[in-house]
Amino acid sequence: MTFDYSGAVVAPPRVDVDAAEAIERVSGLSQEEFVRRYREPRHPVILTDALRQWPALGRYTPDFFKREHGDRLIRIRGRDYRLSEVIEQQEASDEQHPGPYPCTFSDCASLLPDISPRFAQSLPSRHANPLIPTALFEWVNHLEIFFGGPGGQFPYLHYDYLRMHAWIAQMYGDKEFTLYERGQEPLLYVDPLKPWLSRVEHSENPDDDRFPLFRQARCHKVVVHAGEALFLPCGTWHTARCLNVGITVAFDQLGADNWAEFVGEVCAAERRAQRNGRAVMLAVYLRMLGPWLDFAERWGARRSGTGRRGDWGMH
Numbered sequence: 580m581t582f583d584y585s586g587a588v589v590a591p592p593r594v595d596v597d598a599a600e601a602i603e604r605v606s607g608l609s610q611e612e613f614v615r616r617y618r619e620p621r622h623p624v625i626l627t628d629a630l631r632q633w634p635a636l637g638r639y640t641p642d643f644f645k646r647e648h649g650d651r652l653i654r655i656r657g658r659d660y661r662l663s664e665v666i667e668q669q670e671a672s673d674e675q676h677p678g679p680y681p682c683t684f685s686d687c688a689s690l691l692p693d694i695s696p697r698f699a700q701s702l703p704s705r706h707a708n709p710l711i712p713t714a715l716f717e718w719v720n721h722l723e724i725f726f727g728g729p730g731g732q733f734p735y736l737h738y739d740y741l742r743m744h745a746w747i748a749q750m751y752g753d754k755e756f757t758l759y760e761r762g763q764e765p766l767l768y769v770d771p772l773k774p775w776l777s778r779v780e781h782s783e784n785p786d787d788d789r790f791p792l793f794r795q796a797r798c799h800k801v802v803v804h805a806g807e808a809l810f811l812p813c814g815t816w817h818t819a820r821c822l823n824v825g826i827t828v829a830f831d832q833l834g835a836d837n838w839a840e841f842v843g844e845v846c847a848a849e850r851r852a853q854r855n856g857r858a859v860m861l862a863v864y865l866r867m868l869g870p871w872l873d874f875a876e877r878w879g880a881r882r883s884g885t886g887r888r889g890d891w892g893m894h
């Protein structure tokens with residue numbers, strides 16, 4: 580998608596609507612209500628009780644990771660660090676001098692028992708289905724743990740790759756998310772080569788000369804606290820900032836309801852890479868596969884709480 584906006588535009592103040600009005604915090608939500616009120620209309624929501632059965636809750640602290648996983652290596656801007664070293668830097672940091680961010684590890688297989696059950700609202704997820712070519716997810720980590728310290732800012736305004744839904748499970752500390760209302764792409768300076776990224780740098784303090792329309796974009800800020808799970812429906816433009824030392828489990832979801840968007844993104848990526856024949860073949864195959872997977876999920880594959888690796892996109 581390209582937008583050409585020339586001519587002078589006066590930038591009005593940025594619209595940050597009070598998040599308390601915009602993004603609800605709910606508990607005791609049935610699966611049907613979740614689908615009807617949030618997933619279908621693509622409204623973000625915070626579930627305050629979805630993680631309550633996770634053994635990780637209360638256990639995932641900076642000290643726990645320093646003690647149990649401190650020797651794990653984390654690559655940040657081309658250099659390897661020990662996780663304990665990174666956490667110590669983040670603990671010693673402040674808003675004015677943030678530590679390295681984002682700092683993630685994605686080799687989470689051994690941690691699955693800590694974050695099970697995968698709650699009903701985040702299922703089904705079909706990434707690991709053997710009928711879906713794994714090459715489609717070459718660049719995707721379906722499950723990651725983020726470590727951050729005060730002032731740590733996610734570097735891009737984006738929506739999650741291939742229009743998957745994103746779940747942000749905050750295990751420790753508080754993280755502020757800035758969520759943009761849907762349908763504002765003309766104001767977001769979408770990168771035509773990577774249409775899930777905005778070209779606006781430092782979205783908290785944007786360059787008005789380069790991105791004059793950006794200030795008109797309506798966004799909502801919401802703080803996710805430890806124990807809460809934020810649902811970001813597919814295609815939600817967002818960015819994030821750590822308010823203090825924090826640990827976040829982030830994972831994605833691909834199901835029947837965002838399948839069409841997913842297929843659209845896969846084919847668009849093939850076309851951008853000039854692979855038009857492959858784009859057509861994938862479109863035909865994935866559009867036929869969708870109803871088959873719906874059927875299979877309806878008849879048995881759709882259950883929660885079993886902690887299967889496949890639910891987390893692992894084979």
Ligand SMILES: O=C(O)CCC(=O)C(=O)O
Nearest residue numbers: 681725733739819827829
């Ligand atoms: O937790 C964060 O800093 C943002 C995570 C995120 O949006 C992502 O990984 O796509």
Ligand SMILES: [Fe+2]
Nearest residue numbers: 737738739745
């Ligand atoms: Fe994201």
